[in-house]
Amino acid sequence: MEVHVIQPQLNESIFGAKTRSHLLHQAVVMQLANRRAGSAATKSKGFVRGGGKKPWRQKGTGRARAGSIRSPIWVGGGTVFGPQPRDYSYRIPRTARREALLSALSLKKRDDKLIVVDKLELEAAKTKIMAQALVELKVKSALIVIAESDAEMERSARNLPEVIVLRVEGLNVYDISA
Numbered sequence: 001m002e003v004h005v006i007q008p009q010l011n012e013s014i015f016g017a018k019t020r021s022h023l024l025h026q027a028v029v030m031q032l033a034n035r036r037a038g039s040a041a042t043k044s045k046g047f048v049r050g051g052g053k054k055p056w057r058q059k060g061t062g063r064a065r066a067g068s069i070r071s072p073i074w075v076g077g078g079t080v081f082g083p084q085p086r087d088y089s090y091r092i093p094r095t096a097r098r099e100a101l102l103s104a105l106s107l108k109k110r111d112d113k114l115i116v117v118d119k120l121e122l123e124a125a126k127t128k129i130m131a132q133a134l135v136e137l138k139v140k141s142a143l144i145v146i147a148e149s150d151a152e153m154e155r156s157a158r159n160l161p162e163v164i165v166l167r168v169e170g171l172n173v174y175d176i177s178a
Helices: 021-035 094-110 127-136 151-157 173-177
Strands: 002-006 116-121 142-146 163-167
Touching (some): 021 094, 021 173, 094 173, 142 151, 151 163
Parallel strands (some): 142 163
16 A cells, blocks of 8 residues: 655635635525535325215215315325425635535645645555545545546445545535535
8 A cells, every 4th residue: 555645836816716605605505506406395186195075965965075186185095285296406706615615625734634745655445544644644534636537446435434536527625614
């Protein structure tokens, strides 16, 4: 196992951006909203099984008029205005997303929580080896950003609860902030 920590010259336009907490908040809330399944559902009287036939005639019985045994008033009837599946996803503007990402990266650098590793080579795709590498780096939780897909790296880190492996294209505010 080889861990090579470096102190590179970081681009100030990326890692020196002003922290804009409102954009960080918007980006995180958007990501969490976009993850929501929104699958809560109930059956209204039109979807409850049965109730196609009028239970008794309209007049002459002395009882209140009724058109279906699946009326919301009846036991076993449909739900009125119950939850229906819905899409909670939305987007914030691209420039705001970009600014939020820059803010998150700058904040990590400013708090000295950014470690740049030039090379992290594992002998095998083993969780134990990855855990050992993190101990060497003196970190308990980590977001490992890799340039190109590395199945060994992803496999060795996937069972570590506090470690996330992402490709550069998948970098996002929520995972950086976590």
